[in-house]
Amino acid sequence: MELEKLTLQHVDVQAVLVPLNRPVVSRVGLYEEWPLILIDLHTHEGVVGRSYLAPYLKQSVAYLVPAIHDLAKAWQGQSLAPVDAYQTGRKSLSLVGLEGMSLIAVSGLDMAAWDALAKAANLPLAALLGGSLAPVPAYNSNGLWLTPLDTLAEEAAALVEEGGFTALKLRLGRAKLDDDLTAINNVRDAVGDDVKLMCDFNQGLSLGDALVRCHDLDDEGLYWFEEPIAYNNLTGYAQLTGELATPVQLGENFYGPRAVYEALLAGAGDYMMPDLMRIGGVTGWMRAAAIAGVAGIELSSHLYPEVSSHLLRVSETGHWLEWQDWCDLIVAEPFKLQDGHLLIPDVPGNGLAWNADAVARYRFEP
Numbered sequence: 001m002e003l004e005k006l007t008l009q010h011v012d013v014q015a016v017l018v019p020l021n022r023p024v025v026s027r028v029g030l031y032e033e034w035p036l037i038l039i040d041l042h043t044h045e046g047v048v049g050r051s052y053l054a055p056y057l058k059q060s061v062a063y064l065v066p067a068i069h070d071l072a073k074a075w076q077g078q079s080l081a082p083v084d085a086y087q088t089g090r091k092s093l094s095l096v097g098l099e100g101m102s103l104i105a106v107s108g109l110d111m112a113a114w115d116a117l118a119k120a121a122n123l124p125l126a127a128l129l130g131g132s133l134a135p136v137p138a139y140n141s142n143g144l145w146l147t148p149l150d151t152l153a154e155e156a157a158a159l160v161e162e163g164g165f166t167a168l169k170l171r172l173g174r175a176k177l178d179d180d181l182t183a184i185n186n187v188r189d190a191v192g193d194d195v196k197l198m199c200d201f202n203q204g205l206s207l208g209d210a211l212v213r214c215h216d217l218d219d220e221g222l223y224w225f226e227e228p229i230a231y232n233n234l235t236g237y238a239q240l241t242g243e244l245a246t247p248v249q250l251g252e253n254f255y256g257p258r259a260v261y262e263a264l265l266a267g268a269g270d271y272m273m274p275d276l277m278r279i280g281g282v283t284g285w286m287r288a289a290a291i292a293g294v295a296g297i298e299l300s301s302h303l304y305p306e307v308s309s310h311l312l313r314v315s316e317t318g319h320w321l322e323w324q325d326w327c328d329l330i331v332a333e334p335f336k337l338q339d340g341h342l343l344i345p346d347v348p349g350n351g352l353a354w355n356a357d358a359v360a361r362y363r364f365e366p
Contacts, residue, residue, distance in 0.1 A: 006047055006080035006120055011072035012040040015061045016362040018329045025145035027173050027204030034326050035061055038354060041112035043080060049116025050352045053108045053277050054303055062366035067105035082113035086283040099255035103280060110281030111307055119349040126344065131314035135341030138321040139167035139198055146171050149182050153190035160191050163337030167196035173204035177216050184220055200226040207236040214244055224249040224271055237268035247271055252302035256280055257287035264295045275302040289315040306335055307350050309342050330358045
């Protein structure tokens with residue numbers, strides 16, 4: 001079989017602002033709406049690759065969209081080769097920094113390019129990358145924020161029912177230890193001890209406070225402590241990892257695969273969880289997964305469940321998929337859940353297509 005050669009024609013980029021079913025209430029802020037940048041990469045051969053970015057802040061869209069257009073313009077008329085584009089795109093932006101919005105823009109185009117290649121090969125992305133389709137273990141990250149304690153039990157039970165989940169994410173880091181303990185107990189009373197609780201502090205603690213708080217919670221049987229301190233304090237993470245019995249999770253704020261390598265060298269963290277818009281899209285993920293695989297460190301995903309599900313299927317130490325429905329409103333066919341697993345559709349590409357009516361409804365101009 002001869003794969004169809006693809007050449008980039010142009011890229012369409014549009015922004016939407018979607019409401020959240022359960023507002024995000026965390027140490028990093030309150031979010032009732034979520035900005036998304038939708039990317040349609042058109043080729044001369046008629047194949048369209050799709051991806052999206054979720055840059056947290058509505059105002060960041062105004063900076064990212066022009067960067068995406070600039071990168072695409074430099075690539076226009078050339079063969080679609082995402083690994084080459086990843087390299088040249090990063091180099092072209094090196095004078096303004098290899099992290100932050102530069103890499104986010106590169107990542108968005110990278111994911112769309114891989115989708116186009118998989119469609120041209122008539123294969124799901126996981127299959128194009130050498131893997132196969134199977135249900136991916138997922139935990140529900142759709143709630144249990146720093147909301148009133150008396151709401152957590154009912155919400156936890158609802159989260160389990162959303163997809164037969166056996167694992168949930170609970171946010172911690174309230175002002176008082178007793179409130180964190182009450183949050184854990186309220187959730188456990190509602191869902192039972194067999195449901196795993198991944199706990200996220202959203203970088204809300206200083207190192208000193210984290211040492212005290214995490215030691216106090218270390219015998220609560222939690223599945224992991226996620227980002228108790230600032231993501232780039234690798235020395236602090238190494239200390240926490242060495243002292244705590246509960247595994248330490250970090251990595252969603254790592255820019256590029258080399259950051260995973262640096263964390264592993266520092267002994268910072270028991271688990272890693274790359275975020276596709278920061279790690280470098282599909283290309284960056286595959287490089288990060290190779291580093292984690294060599295080290296035997298289990299790799300979970302952060303957001304982007306549609307594309308992440310494909311990549312977890314081809315990662316040597318693939319672990320848990322973080323599931324949330326924040327993009328379901330604008331996706332034509334949201335991925336299905338079954339018995340706590342995300343089901344990857346058996347269609348060419350990554351499975352993303354847009355709900356045109358919803359996009360028109362929630363579209364905004366940065």
